[in-house]
Amino acid sequence: MNYFLTEEQQMLRDLTSQIAEEKIVPVRAELDEKEEFPHEIMKVLAQSDIFGIFIPEEYGGLGMGSFELCLAVEELSKACLGVSTTYAANALGTYPILLFGSEEQKRKYLPDIAAGKRLVAFALTEANAGSDAAGVQTTATKDGDHYILNGTKQWITNGGEADIYTVIAMTDRSKGPRGASAFIVEKGTPGFSFGKKEKKMGIRASVTSELIFDNCRIPRENLLGREGMGFIVAMKTLDQSRVGVGAQGLGVAQGAIDEAIKFAKQRVQFGKPIISFQAIQHMLADMATQVEASRALVYAVARHIDSGAKDFSKVSAMAKVFATDTAMRVTTDAVQVMGGSGYMREYPVEKMMRDAKILQIYEGTNQIQRNVIGQALIKEAAGRENDS
Amino acid sequence: MKIVVCIKQVPDTAEVRINPETNTLIRDGVPSIINPYDLHAIEAGLHLKESLGGSVTVLTMGPPQAEGALREAVSIGADEAVLLTDRAFAGSDTLATAYTLSSAVRTMGFDIILCGKQAIDGDTAQVGPEMAEFLDIPHVAYVGKFEDISREGLRVRRLMEDGYDIVETPIPVLLTVVRELNQPRLPSLKGKMRAKKAEIKKLSLADIGADGERVGLAGSPTQVKNIFAPEARKDRKTLAGTPEEQAARLIEELRGLKCI
Numbered sequence: 001m002n003y004f005l006t007e008e009q010q011m012l013r014d015l016t017s018q019i020a021e022e023k024i025v026p027v028r029a030e031l032d033e034k035e036e037f038p039h040e041i042m043k044v045l046a047q048s049d050i051f052g053i054f055i056p057e058e059y060g061g062l063g064m065g066s067f068e069l070c071l072a073v074e075e076l077s078k079a080c081l082g083v084s085t086t087y088a089a090n091a092l093g094t095y096p097i098l099l100f101g102s103e104e105q106k107r108k109y110l111p112d113i114a115a116g117k118r119l120v121a122f123a124l125t126e127a128n129a130g131s132d133a134a135g136v137q138t139t140a141t142k143d144g145d146h147y148i149l150n151g152t153k154q155w156i157t158n159g160g161e162a163d164i165y166t167v168i169a170m171t172d173r174s175k176g177p178r179g180a181s182a183f184i185v186e187k188g189t190p191g192f193s194f195g196k197k198e199k200k201m202g203i204r205a206s207v208t209s210e211l212i213f214d215n216c217r218i219p220r221e222n223l224l225g226r227e228g229m230g231f232i233v234a235m236k237t238l239d240q241s242r243v244g245v246g247a248q249g250l251g252v253a254q255g256a257i258d259e260a261i262k263f264a265k266q267r268v269q270f271g272k273p274i275i276s277f278q279a280i281q282h283m284l285a286d287m288a289t290q291v292e293a294s295r296a297l298v299y300a301v302a303r304h305i306d307s308g309a310k311d312f313s314k315v316s317a318m319a320k321v322f323a324t325d326t327a328m329r330v331t332t333d334a335v336q337v338m339g340g341s342g343y344m345r346e347y348p349v350e351k352m353m354r355d356a357k358i359l360q361i362y363e364g365t366n367q368i369q370r371n372v373i374g375q376a377l378i379k380e381a382a383g384r385e386n387d388s
Numbered sequence: 389m390k391i392v393v394c395i396k397q398v399p400d401t402a403e404v405r406i407n408p409e410t411n412t413l414i415r416d417g418v419p420s421i422i423n424p425y426d427l428h429a430i431e432a433g434l435h436l437k438e439s440l441g442g443s444v445t446v447l448t449m450g451p452p453q454a455e456g457a458l459r460e461a462v463s464i465g466a467d468e469a470v471l472l473t474d475r476a477f478a479g480s481d482t483l484a485t486a487y488t489l490s491s492a493v494r495t496m497g498f499d500i501i502l503c504g505k506q507a508i509d510g511d512t513a514q515v516g517p518e519m520a521e522f523l524d525i526p527h528v529a530y531v532g533k534f535e536d537i538s539r540e541g542l543r544v545r546r547l548m549e550d551g552y553d554i555v556e557t558p559i560p561v562l563l564t565v566v567r568e569l570n571q572p573r574l575p576s577l578k579g580k581m582r583a584k585k586a587e588i589k590k591l592s593l594a595d596i597g598a599d600g601e602r603v604g605l606a607g608s609p610t611q612v613k614n615i616f617a618p619e620a621r622k623d624r625k626t627l628a629g630t631p632e633e634q635a636a637r638l639i640e641e642l643r644g645l646k647c648i
Contacts, residue, residue, distance in 0.1 A: 011580045019574060049577035062577060 001292060003299055009068060012053070016072045019044055020079035028080040031205035032351050037161055038083050038205050045087060046116020054091060055098070059110035065306035066240065070247035070298060077251025078258070081355035082205025084251065086119075088244050089157035089206070092363070093120030095237040096166040096182050100225040105184065109164060121162035123153040123211055124234050131368050133168075133234060134177045138213060140169040145220045147171075147183065149213035152195065157362075159209030160194040163187045166237075167211070168230045180230030184222040191216030202354035239313045242363060243305065246298040246319035249327035249359050253291045256334035256352045260284060263338045263347070274337075283337055287330045294323035314376035317369040324359035325366060331356040389442030389539065389559075392498045393433040393466065394489055394519070395426040397450055397457035398509040422457045425504025427464075427572040428565045432531075433502050434465045435570065439537045443467040445496065449477055449488055455588050463575035463583035470496065474592040479605030482510075486518030487607060491598040492591055494523065500542075501562040505530055516564035525560045532568040 005013065023044050031038055045051060054069045055061025062068075069091060076084035094113050097105055097120075112118040129135035138151025149169055153159075165185045172179035185192055195210030224233055261284060264275035274280050301319040305312050331353040335342035342349045360366045399418045407414050422430075433444040446461040448454050449472040458469035472492050480488060493501060501520075506513035513529070520527030533545035535554060546553045547566055575583075593600060601607060625641070627634045642648045 007584070008581065011584075012577060015575060015577055015580060022574070044574060047576060048574055049579075053577070 001295070003295075005071075008064075009071060012064075012068055013071050013075060015048060016050060016075035017078075019048060019050070020075050024076065024079035024083050028083070028205070029345070029348065029351070031080070031082060033204075033345075035199070035204045037207050038080075038086060041083055042086065042116065042119070050087070051090065051116035052114035055094070055110050055114040059106055059114060061110070061114040065302070066243060067299065067302040067306050070244055070302045073244050073247040074251040074254070074295075074298075077248045078255035080205060081248060081252050081352070081358075082203040084248055085157060085203045085206040085358070086161075088241070088248060089122065090120045090162070091244065092237065092241045093122040093158070093162065093164065093166050095240050096122070096224050096233050097184065099236055099240070100182065100229070100233050102221075104221070105224070109184070113164070118163035119158055119161055120164045120166070121156055121158035122237065123156045123159075123165050123167040125153065125155050126151070127154050131365055133231065136168055136170055136180060136230075138167070138169040139173065140171050140181060140183060142171070142220075143217070146217045147220065147223065149183070149185065149191070149216040149218065151213050153211040153213075155198065155208050156211050157206055157208055159207060159211055160197065161207050165211065166224065166233075167213075168234050169213075171227045171230075175228065177231045178228050180234075181227045182224040182230045182233040183218060184224060185213075185216065185218055189216055189218060201357060202351070203358050235313075238363060239316050240305065242316040242320040242369070243298060243301045245359055245363050246294065246301070246323035249320075249323035249325075249356070250291065250294050250298050252352050252356050252359070253287070253294065253323075253327040253330040256331045256349050256356075257284065257287050257291060259347065259349050259352075260287070260334040260337040260342075263341065267338075267341070280337055283333055287333055290326045291330060294319075294326045298323050314373050317364070317372040317376075320363070321366050321369040321373070324356070327356040327359055328353075389437065389440040390497055390499045391433045391436055391442060391444045392493050392496065392501045393426070393429050393444060393446045393461070394493075394501065394503045394516070395430065395446055395448050395457055395461060396423045396504075396507045396509075397421070397448065397454045398423045398507055401508055420453070420456060422460055423504050423507045423509075425506060425508070425565065425567065427504075428567055428569050429502040429504045430461055430464055430466065431570045431572040432534075432563070432565050433500075434573070435534070436500060436502075436537060440539055442499070445470060447472065447489065447492060447496070449473070449480070449485060449492075458588055459583040459586060460575070462586045463579040464573060465576070465579055468589065469586060470589045470591060472591050472596070474603075476593045476600060476604045479608060480603060481608035481610035482512050482514040482518060483609065484603050484605075484607035486515045487522055488596070488598060488603050489515070490519045490522035491596040493519070495591075495596050499560050501525075501560075503562070503564045505564045505566050513564070516562060520562040523560075523562070525562060526557050527562040527564070528555045528557055529564045531563045531565045534569075 023041055050072055052061035053064050053072055057063040073084055073088050076087055097109055113120055126136055140147040140149050167183045167185050168180055170179050171181040191214050193212045195212050198208040264280050265273050267274045298319045301315045334349045335353050338349055341347050397420045400421045403418050405414045437444050444466045445468040446458055446466040447470045452473055455471055458471055462469050477488055503516035517527050528544055528546055530547045531544045532547035535545055536543035541558045543556045546555050627637045
């Protein structure tokens with residue numbers, strides 16, 4: 001399919017695909033097995049300017065948008081979702097600064113992020129605040145020119161490895177969701193430490209940790225936006241990043257199809273390569289059709305965001321739901337096509353299947369995404385009724 | 389520090405197929421790549437520039453389409469690119485190639501010249517050392533490690549069949565490099581964008597002030613009579629036995645040679 005990429009977009013895709021093939025594929029099984037953070041790959045991404053894609057040129061980036069970020073994420077995800085999660089979580093953590101940061105904050109942080117010198121993480125989730133983001137219990141108490149943070153964040157991607165954290169904490173618990181605020185916290189700040197490192201089913205090259213704030217003092221200028229804007233910061237950030245999770249789904253599903261086809265051409269049963277059997281062909285046909293539909297949706301939504309659209313929660317959620325549900329199905333079917341071989345760790349599809357599961361869960365479960373879509377539908381219908 | 393890296397565009401031998409009827413290489417449609425050893429030379433150039441300052445210029449001699457290899461080198465990080473191209477250069481053997489390249493670098497100016505140890509399509513490993521002779525500068529071939537880098541000179545490890553030498557050399561110098569030296573970096577996105585627009589400087593026979601009788605086919609005395617792989621070394625040993633026995637004997641042998 002021709003998606004009408006510009007020459008620069010084509011270059012970006014070629015380069016990320018080359019990085020995936022040459023630097024990620026050869027080590028992905030080992031990173032998964034050892035649950036090892038991909039430091040070397042992050043260096044390569046930094047050197048190749050991949051961290052700067054979505055950061056404006058005046059802050060040292062390439063000034064591209066959501067669509068280009070999706071292209072890069074798709075290519076990395078074909079090779080390894082653990083690596084692409086590490087990369088995408090960096091973008092997730094950066095969006096609060098990009099969207100709500102002051103000029104001073106942008107100048108201070110974005111150039112290093114664009115150069116890949118400092119990795120970022122986004123910290124919203126807590127033990128009692130997952131799908132119900134309003135349950136945040138971490139507090140930020142004002143003390144003169146400082147805020148004092150107390151509480152524990154859970155399941156934070158890049159936790160411990162990142163240098164910069166965008167953290168949601170309550171500045172006024174009496175106000176409920178309107179009492180939350182967003183802050184930048186740097187690694188090394190006294191009172192800020194890391195807890196348990198999680199052992200996961202998949203995306204094991206990425207690191208998921210607890211963040212512990214124990215009377216952690218941060219300067220007032222680290223507040224993002226204004227007090228009370230924390231949930232707006234979080235929601236706008238997630239709207240922006242969700243389509244990228246869709247691109248992850250797209251990538252891992254395509255990677256799984258490629259492996260399944262390669263295998264089905266070689267595997268001989270009943271005297272023929274199994275790809276010659278209609279049972280296999282129909283499975284592959286469904287897989288490929290679903291992935292192409294995901295791609296069309298993810299690309300269209302990313303371009304819609306880049307066109308300057310104001311409200312894209314609904315379509316962003318649609319892209320995430322559709323592409324990641326597809327990824328789970330397609331990776332599972334890839335294992336099925338490959339049979340016993342697919343189940344073995346010698347082949348990459350069992351990892352892809354384990355990895356794909358998280359896409360239906362993180363950055364808003366697919367059930368929450370359907371809530372977002374449903375609420376948007378109700379709002380739109382109400383709007384139409386008022387018009388008539 | 390002016391660093392010049394000489395590169396060659398070669399057919400991607402991994403993609404070459406053989407015509408089963410004629411037993412000859414099918415070159416049509418085979419993609420061209422930068423000679424793999426030359427990628428290590430480019431990386432070495434960038435590494436030296438990062439340590440010593442200065443600039444990296446890539447140079448190649450070839451037909452106009454060799455520009456593709458130069459643009460790729462720019463996308464990896466080279467500052468400038470020069471294409472030596474002239475119908476008079478066609479048919480050059482290693483002597484004429486080395487003469488032409490050395491005439492060009494003399495007009496361009498240089499402190500350190502880097503080459504891959506050999507090209508994968510010719511495998512002679514002659515051009516680098518011959519260039520150094522024409523330029524009357526020292527050369528070190530098969531460089532596998534930089535031991536020390538300074539503006540006054542370099543200390544390098546030269547990989548030999550039977551071990552390695554540590555060689556100190558003043559600058560200017562020409563080095564040919566092997567794979568063990570480094571891990572070539574990939575292009576960057578900004579580099580790729582810059583490469584698209586980069587000016588490729590073209591130099592002809594007249595521009596480099598070379599003798600027309602010593603370039604191209606006219607300047608190439610080589611007559612290929614026979615192509616053969618060099619004779620195997622006589623002191624080769626074959627270890628027999630089970631894998632475990634072989635491993636034990638190998639350790640014994642290596643200990644004997646003081647390799648481990």
